[in-house]
Amino acid sequence: MAFISGVGNTRYGKIDGSTTMSLAAAAAQAAMADAGLKPQDIDGLLTGYATTMPHIMLATVIAERLGVQPAYAHALQAGGATGVAMAMLAKILVDGGRCRAVLIVAAENRASGQSRDQAIQTLAQAGHPDYEVPYGATIPAYYGLLAARYMHQFGVTDEDLAELAVVMRRHAGRHPDAHLRTPITAAEVMASKPIALPLRLLDCCPVSDGGIAAIITREPTAAARVRIRGAGQAHLHQHISCARDWAAMGAKASADRAFADAGMRTADIDYLAVYDSFTITLAMLLEEIGFVRRAGAGEAARAGRFDVDGDLPLNTHGGLLSFGHCGVGGGLAHLVETQRQLAGRADGRQVKDATVGFVHGDGGVMSSHVSMVLERV
Amino acid sequence: MTEATNVSADPIARDWWAGIAEGRIGYEACTDCGAAQFYPRGHCTACGSAKVAMRTAAGTGTIFSITVVHRPPSAALQPFAPYAIALVDLDEGVRMMAHADPSLAIGARVRATVAPFGDRAVPRFVAAA
Numbered sequence: 001m002a003f004i005s006g007v008g009n010t011r012y013g014k015i016d017g018s019t020t021m022s023l024a025a026a027a028a029q030a031a032m033a034d035a036g037l038k039p040q041d042i043d044g045l046l047t048g049y050a051t052t053m054p055h056i057m058l059a060t061v062i063a064e065r066l067g068v069q070p071a072y073a074h075a076l077q078a079g080g081a082t083g084v085a086m087a088m089l090a091k092i093l094v095d096g097g098r099c100r101a102v103l104i105v106a107a108e109n110r111a112s113g114q115s116r117d118q119a120i121q122t123l124a125q126a127g128h129p130d131y132e133v134p135y136g137a138t139i140p141a142y143y144g145l146l147a148a149r150y151m152h153q154f155g156v157t158d159e160d161l162a163e164l165a166v167v168m169r170r171h172a173g174r175h176p177d178a179h180l181r182t183p184i185t186a187a188e189v190m191a192s193k194p195i196a197l198p199l200r201l202l203d204c205c206p207v208s209d210g211g212i213a214a215i216i217t218r219e220p221t222a223a224a225r226v227r228i229r230g231a232g233q234a235h236l237h238q239h240i241s242c243a244r245d246w247a248a249m250g251a252k253a254s255a256d257r258a259f260a261d262a263g264m265r266t267a268d269i270d271y272l273a274v275y276d277s278f279t280i281t282l283a284m285l286l287e288e289i290g291f292v293r294r295a296g297a298g299e300a301a302r303a304g305r306f307d308v309d310g311d312l313p314l315n316t317h318g319g320l321l322s323f324g325h326c327g328v329g330g331g332l333a334h335l336v337e338t339q340r341q342l343a344g345r346a347d348g349r350q351v352k353d354a355t356v357g358f359v360h361g362d363g364g365v366m367s368s369h370v371s372m373v374l375e376r377v
Numbered sequence: 378m379t380e381a382t383n384v385s386a387d388p389i390a391r392d393w394w395a396g397i398a399e400g401r402i403g404y405e406a407c408t409d410c411g412a413a414q415f416y417p418r419g420h421c422t423a424c425g426s427a428k429v430a431m432r433t434a435a436g437t438g439t440i441f442s443i444t445v446v447h448r449p450p451s452a453a454l455q456p457f458a459p460y461a462i463a464l465v466d467l468d469e470g471v472r473m474m475a476h477a478d479p480s481l482a483i484g485a486r487v488r489a490t491v492a493p494f495g496d497r498a499v500p501r502f503v504a505a506a
């Protein structure tokens with residue numbers, strides 16, 4: 001069995017003077033302390049990538065910085081799904097007997113380490129260099145195309161999307177480490193400046209600095225008995241031009257594999273952590289996987305179902321939309337918050353009786369999906 | 378056109394963009410299984426054949442999705458903003474990204490034109506009628 005035995009993070013936001021390495025080290029040290037482990041106890045290390053530090057061997061750079069000498073280490077890349085993918089691989093390594101304690105860590109000074117234009121241009125390269133990028137496309141433009149079609153096809157409204165941003169901001173207000181904590185209204189979201197219509201500024205996540213880490217072990221620690229019960233993936237395309245079915249982007253295929261692996265179904269889930277780079281991302285993932293009906297995410301938000309005391313508590317740290325997005329660490333934060341919820345350590349955000357959690361990461365433009373079921377044991 | 382320094386090193390993409398500059402939208406058709414595909418790759422993703430031929434599309438199609446970009450990726454593109462990026466389903470059965478008239482809606486019938494943008498001329502779809 002694979003347990004998430006320790007977690008740690010820096011605050012998210014603009015952190016002047018931070019570097020990818022300083023953020024990674026701070027988060028990893030916090031996670032090791034949380035698990036009660038020393039650098040010598042870590043025998044596996046996985047990390048992602050950092051746009052501000054495009055190193056060819058990021059995992060061993062971090063290992064050396066920490067004083068860890070792992071038996072297994074490398075970086076992996078699945079865009080926003082990388083965080084959950086690292087946890088899935090860590091489970092495979094632990095279950096297979098290759099490692100006893102795998103550190104997964106993600107960090108980047110994405111906000112302060114480059115200009116805003118640099119960040120936007122780097123990220124736009126997720127598009128096809130010959131048949132998409134030359135049109136002046138950006139990540140919000142790819143998601144704008146996703147949103148316009150999805151809203152047209154299923155009858156989702158601007159207000160439905162805005163409600164999701166409102167909930168994420170409300171949640172972030174209860175997390176001391178969140179990037180954006182000032183409450184917003186649906187009217188403010190819909191009146192914010194246009195970025196790639198139908199998406200507006202407050203439909204988009206911020207660019208943040210931050211670091212976050214978790215430790216996956218073969219044995220549970222006393223403080224937190226949270227196990228990874230199952231996981232799955234699906235990858236149907238890379239570029240939005242090559243996506244075919246707006247009703248089946250791979251999210252459900254990935255989730256179904258995780259549920260089958262865990263021997264569970266959507267009805268068993270009592271805490272949700274779903275990738276939310278944009279409001280449309282969150283709506284599409286929740287609806288395709290089947291936690292709410294098609295075009296039903298907005299009404300569920302309005303009804304309070306995603307609140308801490310709702311029946312589908314969702315991204316109680318504030319998600320990418322408000323806790324912040326520092327690259328790989330943005331998606332890993334969903335997993336870390338799930339661990340804290342299931343371990344009963346979410347302080348003022350604690351969901352009552354959270355036992356089984358579902359985590360979903362999405363990379364690219366609905367391109368890479370990784371899903372995971374966590375359980376308190 | 379300014380020097381097209383950003384045009385790809387990939388010969389298929391270079392030929393494709395050279396065709397655009399002359400008003401031709403290329404797509405690939407497999408000579409073994411008949412499948413049409415975009416973007417061009419030099420091999421067929423339906424059957425794996427290496428026998429694909431570049432064909433010229435009629436330039437007519439339907440808007441599948443459209444977004445209006447207000448925040449371009451660079452200062453160099455700011456003078457063009459706002460501009461619309463669309464996914465267009467060509468009548469030959471392939472889907473491509475292109476520029477479009479921002480007033481177009483999903484489902485609109487369109488025809489291709491070519492318009493200057495950034496470092497090159499790009500396909501831009503306008504109402505067919």
Ligand SMILES: [Zn+2]
Pocket residue numbers: 407408409410411412421422423424425426
């Ligand atoms: Zn073929």
